[in-house]
Amino acid sequence: MALFSKKMAAQTEVDFSRLPRHIAIIMDGNGRWAKKRGLPRTAGHAAGAETFRTIATYCKDIGLDYLTVYAFSSENWKRPEEEVGAIMGLLKKYLLEAIAQMERDRVKMEFFGDLSPLTPELRELCERTREISRHYEGCQVNICLNYGGRDELVRAARAFAQDCIDGKADPNHLTVDRFGGYLYSQGVPDPDLVIRTSGELRLSNFLLWQAAYSEFYITDVLWPDFSKEELHRAIAAYQSRDRRFGGV
Ligand code: FPP
Secondary structure, eight states: OOSSOHHHHHOOOOOGGGOOSEEEEEOOOHHHHHHHTTOOHHHHHHHHHHHHHHHHHHHHHHTOSEEEEEEEETTGGGSOHHHHHHHHHHHHHHHHHHHHHHHHHOOEEEEESOOTTSOHHHHHHHHHHHHHHTTOOSOEEEEEEEEOHHHHHHHHHHHHHHHHHTTSOOGGGOOHHHHHTTSTTTTSOOOSEEEEOTTOOOOTTSSTTTTTTOEEEEOSSOGGGOOHHHHHHHHHHHHTSOOOTTOO
16 A cells, blocks of 8 residues: 555544545546456446445445546547447446436536537536536535546636636736636535545646645555445545644
């Protein structure tokens, strides 16, 4: 296990009265999980989608306020067509199920990313889930879809510049908080904890602005094998950290 000490690894006791408000997850390792079993990569993504369901439901049940997951990056289009199609198919399946259960679960769904290159059907499903759940007060699940952190920042800068041209904003009055209002994540607090599975020590263009002061938890566990117990270890590690936000 990388990046955290034996002391932290040993501590798995979670204090549920002190949960992080917002957990963000880079769900990595689906391909390796499949390869280890002699299966096609798409089988890894299907298993990963199941894990996502389990973890999202559990996060709602324990009362987490926000969960953000990296489902498809703006760079993932470079993957074989069949694999991209399989991931989009899994998303469609998930959204259809989510819509059917929305009244019961009251999970609020949001999407971070440029949805315009998605199929009209998938875009419509995203819009519908967002619309139905707009007023729900349960856990908010943000699915990053065709998302890239740099792209998000450039879009925000462009939108701000346009507001300046239109006389709606003034460069001299730009603050960190105001700039945050131009991001996909507007209104959502920054992630307290970022989890990455499969042992990679990279941010991979995920929440570049929002993760400025996030605590990181990296585990060697591949995403399809990620469990509630591993989530507990991540939260316990987070709870053992001393967050100083640049102070002493
Ligand atoms: C990274 O593993 C995973 C992805 C790029 C796709 C994540 C998609 C899902 C979990 C399924 C659909 C999601 C939802 C929300 C229903 P990788 O393929 O890069 O793994 P590797 O590094 O082992 O090759």
